Amino acid sequence: MLIFLVILSLLLLQGVSIFNMDYLFYSLGTMGDALPFIKLAASINEGGAKAAFIGNEKFDHLASSMGVKLFSVSSLAAYQNSYNNPLTWSRHHAQNHYNDFHFPAIKRTFKTIESIIRKGHKPIIIYQDALSGARMAAEEFGLKSCQVVLAPQGIGSILSPPYPMRRQVEERLWGEIFPQIRGKAKKDTFDRLVRPLINPARKELGLAQWSLSDLPDMETSPSILALFPAWLKPNPGDWPKQLVNTGFILGETQDSESNARLDEFINQYGAPLVFTFGTGIPVTNLLIDKIRNLCRIIGKPGIFVAHSKNESFFECGEFPVLILPSVPFSYLFARAALVIHHGGIGTCAQALATGIPQVISPYTFDQPDNAFLLWQLGISNAIDFLSDSVNQIASCVMEVLSSHSIKEKVKYYQNLTTDETESSVQFLLSLKE
Template identity: 30%
Template structure:
């Protein structure tokens, strides 16, 4: 097993995916830079400006044009077949990514900190015994024969017999995961002189050295069969370090706390989403702040006192002044609402979103509404209950008090520190 030693003096952060997969790595990179560490972030060029704006040295891997084309492709967000399209459309070729990482790695003097989708980081670890730590952002990544992550359709299979759960995971690999992942991955492995593998999502994607879960145990308790090298660190909601746009600031100051609506990257028909949002707000007499978040001009509204459409607002800076958040269920957005202590309605589509929504509902801090049930009446009823129920408010405030992003980042930085990491090895 590769060990982190006192000689380690460079940290290369490697991630892939959308904003929710990259922002936590930017936040960690900023914290490491503040500690005087030599840090580089390797990710798609789409995120270069955001990283450099926070002082994190950035190395592009793939073009921003390719990223924008991928996230606008509806196949990427297919509830059942999205993984194949994610591999084909959004992730870099594993061998090309391996070569890019090797340009940044100083053997025996570098630690890789990698997202589970950064296959190249694990290849570098295997091929050259480079120290590597996996950073897992949401609990749905971890398979279990106990608590099964809630998947497409909000199906909770945790009550199944354990042998059936094991069979379910094998079938998932055979039918969906391996056909999407292993052709490109094993092509790279053969080129590097490594043996082909099967079922990489079962254990291989996690570094055997150390795996960090960026969420607390009260959100998703560790299961007996989760990786033994896993340590849960807590949430570290991203900080934007950008000002609140003037129209948003004026809207927040002009009346009661609004409900925020943020559909996420994967919602193709944002006009329908916002129309549902406005009708629900009218039914319960609430103001609404509608964030397009897609560089798309939001539809105009004539109710300027009750509604504001804006292309962007930093959630970490505004949510504490808002009443609730309606969103897609990405783990980063979920954590922002938790940190602000406000209830949330989650409209999950795919990937980790259904499981995050289930965790929110289990904790009694919000509710989920599946897309087919996302109507003005259903949304209005859900919001009205959440905004008038004192128990929901108490639960949200109690959990918000436990979230300390600075402490979480300090914990992670300490684990990456030369002497402390060496002691853990």
């Protein structure tokens, strides 16, 4: 025993860890991006292996509450400055968003992984972005790695392009036009991001410069894990061969924890319309007035989950609106009549899992394609909540609520929507073999 303690002390003094870091998860985005990675890391830890999360310090409390160590490579201020800025959600602002938020994390992520390797670890790297410091480190240090894609929009396809691109080009021209678009997009990425930003950062890290042909992408990822079910969008035939579908990682799957204010409101006024527009939509008095008028027309109370607002109550006759800064969607959706949301894949999945009708107001990123896929399944419809009139939105909501076909299909897909954390973990564990 004494000999063991002496050896242990020597190892600790030399900075050598006797506990192996098996997995490092990297994601730098919103809650919808971070939560699946942290939940997967937590499940791996519960199984006896060791996993940690690399991301923004905003998620430190979430990670620690789930028993996951977070290595911060981006500040809370950077997160707030980026995602609380409505321009971030505009395609015209994408360059500034990358410059101000994503790019500064590249060297920090690479160096974080490098320091972990120097302590004797050889983790498998699980990353979201192919141009990240996480993938750079995996390639530089010869580590196994896996790219994670959360929604079908993130997978390039000529046979079945994502919406709205599929609508902007005639189907007979897809094979001709989309390869050209893909080539131009790759060159644009090289000219705007790689040449002026990433290559200088790689030089500082002692890495070789990337040429246009060197750029990593999903096609060259060693493994790909798609965190959505195959029935949401079947493989059209030209997805990467190494891609494996498991299914959704549901954010909150337990309904046991009650919310007294929410329960009191629903018990008094009935099943509400739920409104949640993600991180990027500014909450203004005009938006709240639109929600109140819509509730009055539909004849139902409203609950608006707005992360930037404190709890508040708006009188509106028989159909008031309660604003909450946060509430578990699994708990809220199970007690609601319908949810109107932005179309983030996490919110779509939680609505599917609770069997609630959806009306989607997509804005950018994967949201338009998610809205299209759910409409294609026959379980939702889409609006533009900011631009459409209250009467237009009300007409769409009433159509969804009254549709017998939608009610049947919502229940059908509810039965198919399961939390696939365990099957995703099993896939990741198989990478060690």
